[in-house]
Amino acid sequence: MAEKIIMMASQRPAPPAVPAILEAPTGLLSDQLARPLHDLRISVTDRCNFRCVYCMPKAVFDSDYQYLPHTSLLSFEEITRLAQTFIAHGVEKIRLTGGEPLLRKNIEKLVGMLAELKTVHGKPLDLTLTTNASLLARKAQSLKDAGLQRITVSLDALDNATFQKMNDVDFSVDDVLHGIDVAHQVGLGPVKINMVVKAGMNDQEILPMARHFRNTPYILRFIEYMDVGASNGWKMDEVIPSAEVVSRIHAEMPLEPLSANYTGETAARWRYADGAGEIGLISSVSHAFCGDCTRARLSTEGKLYTCLFATSGHDLRALLRDGRSDAEISTVLAQLWRARGDRYSELRTNNTDGLPRSANKVEMSYIGG
Ligand code: SAM
Ligand code: SF4
Numbered sequence: 001m002a003e004k005i006i007m008m009a010s011q012r013p014a015p016p017a018v019p020a021i022l023e024a025p026t027g028l029l030s031d032q033l034a035r036p037l038h039d040l041r042i043s044v045t046d047r048c049n050f051r052c053v054y055c056m057p058k059a060v061f062d063s064d065y066q067y068l069p070h071t072s073l074l075s076f077e078e079i080t081r082l083a084q085t086f087i088a089h090g091v092e093k094i095r096l097t098g099g100e101p102l103l104r105k106n107i108e109k110l111v112g113m114l115a116e117l118k119t120v121h122g123k124p125l126d127l128t129l130t131t132n133a134s135l136l137a138r139k140a141q142s143l144k145d146a147g148l149q150r151i152t153v154s155l156d157a158l159d160n161a162t163f164q165k166m167n168d169v170d171f172s173v174d175d176v177l178h179g180i181d182v183a184h185q186v187g188l189g190p191v192k193i194n195m196v197v198k199a200g201m202n203d204q205e206i207l208p209m210a211r212h213f214r215n216t217p218y219i220l221r222f223i224e225y226m227d228v229g230a231s232n233g234w235k236m237d238e239v240i241p242s243a244e245v246v247s248r249i250h251a252e253m254p255l256e257p258l259s260a261n262y263t264g265e266t267a268a269r270w271r272y273a274d275g276a277g278e279i280g281l282i283s284s285v286s287h288a289f290c291g292d293c294t295r296a297r298l299s300t301e302g303k304l305y306t307c308l309f310a311t312s313g314h315d316l317r318a319l320l321r322d323g324r325s326d327a328e329i330s331t332v333l334a335q336l337w338r339a340r341g342d343r344y345s346e347l348r349t350n351n352t353d354g355l356p357r358s359a360n361k362v363e364m365s366y367i368g369g
C-alpha cells in the first residue's frame, strides 16, 4: 500500500505554470500567514542503510522497494541552481538530508558548491546536514573541509539492544558515538543529537540519554514521534509529549526554560539548573509551531514541498529540464510561496475528532526530514 503511495508521490503532474510577467526577487517573500521563506531542506537521496521503525519500516522498504533511478535525482548543478533561487528569495539556512545524505556519492562536492553561495545580505549560508552517522567518522573531515558548518546526528537510545530495535539493521551505538566525537573534533559543532521518542520502544532511554549528554559539548534534542508519511502506522498513544519528557528529566536533573535563539526555531530550549548544558524539545505533535514555519523542502527528485505533511509537490525539476530561465523559475517560486497556507500540525492539534489524515502524505525519506 505505502509503496503505491510513494510511487504516486514520484509521478509527475504538470509542472507549475510560468507567468508571462516575470518579477525580480526581493529577498522578502511572505506567504498567506505572513511567514517568510528562510530555511531550505534538501533531500539528496531517498535511500538509507537504516530501517528506522518510525521512518522506513522494513515491511515497506524491503528488497522489492523501488527507489528512484539516478536520472530522477537532481544533479549537484541543478540543486545549486535551485538553491541560488531560494537564497535570492531570503533563504539563509540550508540543511542537507534524505534518506541518508552521506550515501549520496561525492556529497562533499555538493557541500563545497553550496558553501560558496552567499545570502542576500552577503553572508555565508548556515549550511548543515542531518545524518545517522554510519559514515560520519569517515567523512567528517572532508565535509568540514568542503565548507559544512554543523551537523545533526540521529541517535534514539544508548542501550544497544534498544537502538538496534529502532534502526532495525543492527547498527551499534558505539559507532554513532564515535562518529559524533569525530565530527566534534574536526569542528562540525555544536553537534546536535536528535532522539525520536516512541512510547513503549525507547522512552525508557530518555533519562540515560539525558545523563550521558549532560556536561558534554553536544545538544540533545527530543523529537515527538510524528505522523509523517503513510508507512509507519503512527498512533497518537505512541507519542510521549515533550512536557512529559521535561518532567521526567526535571525530577532528577532540574531544568529551567531558555528563550529561543531566533523566530522559527523548531526546538524549545531548556537548560540544566546546575549549568550542565542545554536540551531541546521538538514538539510538532503536542505544540504545533506552524505559525513560525519558514521551511521549504526540496525532494530528491526536485519537487518543492511547502509542508512536511503535504500530499503533493511542485515540480521544479521540470522547469530546469525544460530550459526555463533563472528569472522564470524565481517567479514561479515566488508565486508558490505567496500561495502557501500550510499549517498541518495546527490543524491536527485543533481537530478534536482526530487528524486531518491523508493516506497520500509523502514519506520523510523522500521529502527530507
Ligand atoms: N538519515 C538521516 C538521519 O536519520 O538523521 C537524515 C534523514 S531523517 C528522515 C531526518 C530526521 O527525521 C531524523 O532525525 C529522524 O529521526 C527524523 N524522523 C524520521 N521519521 C520521523 C518521525 N516519524 N517522527 C519524528 N521524527 C522522524
Ligand atoms: Fe534512515 Fe534517517 Fe529514516 Fe532512520 S530516520 S530510516 S536513518 S532516513
Ligand code: SF4
Pocket: 284, 289, 290, 291, 293, 295, 306, 307, 308, 309, 342, 343, 344, 345, 346
Ligand atoms: Fe511547517 Fe507543515 Fe510542520 Fe506546520 S506542519 S510546522 S507548516 S512543516
